[in-house]
Amino acid sequence: MEMTTKNQSKRFVFSQEVAWEDLGGGIRRQILGYDEHLMLVRVLFEKGAVGVVHHHPHRQTTYVESGVFRVRIGDEEAILRAGDGFFVPPDVPHGAEALEAGSLIDVFAPARRSFLGLDED
Numbered sequence: 001m002e003m004t005t006k007n008q009s010k011r012f013v014f015s016q017e018v019a020w021e022d023l024g025g026g027i028r029r030q031i032l033g034y035d036e037h038l039m040l041v042r043v044l045f046e047k048g049a050v051g052v053v054h055h056h057p058h059r060q061t062t063y064v065e066s067g068v069f070r071v072r073i074g075d076e077e078a079i080l081r082a083g084d085g086f087f088v089p090p091d092v093p094h095g096a097e098a099l100e101a102g103s104l105i106d107v108f109a110p111a112r113r114s115f116l117g118l119d120e121d
Contacts, residue, residue, distance in 0.1 A: 006116050008035040015042070025049055026098075031115060039111035045069070045098035053095035058108045060088040067102010071095075 013033050020028045026046030033040045045051070045067065053072060063085045071080050073094045080086065082102070088094045096104065113119050 006118055009033045020044075027051060029115075034111045034116070036113075037110050039106075039108040039115065041106045041108070041112075041115065043104045043106060045096075045102055045104070047098055047101045049098045051096040053093050055091050055093045056112070057090050058110060058112060059090055060094075061107050062086050062088075063105040065103040065105050067098055068100040069102060069104070070097045070099055 009031070010033075015030065015032065018030050018032065020030050022028050026049030028044045030042045030044075031039065032042055042065070043051070064080045064082055066082050068082075069080050071078055071086055071094070073086060073088055074092050078086075079099070
């Protein structure tokens with residue numbers, strides 16, 4: 001049997017078996033795979049939900065799976081739609097607003113340990 005630990009997810013992750021975490025404000029997240037170097041996360045936004053501007057020491061690249069988002073990275077802003085993506089360098093302030101309900105697929109390097117209930121990022 002393949003086990004999940006706080007250091008690494010299962011090799012095969014089935015979304016129907018992974019709990020959603022309600023972040024409040026119309027945003028939910030689901031962790032779909034990780035080890036200490038890399039993490040994949042799906043984030044669902046209701047229309048009007050806002051991922052407040054924040055920063056962290058991780059590299060982040062995001063794919064817009066569905067919906068329409070206003071994304072701010074540093075001093076730049078763009079409207080992104082399904083199929084688009086963006087990259088955030090370490091420690092650069094960024095945030096997103098769902099202009100339509102949708103989902104983002106985030107990849108972090110290294111993994112966001114705080115998402116696993118471990119130390120702060």
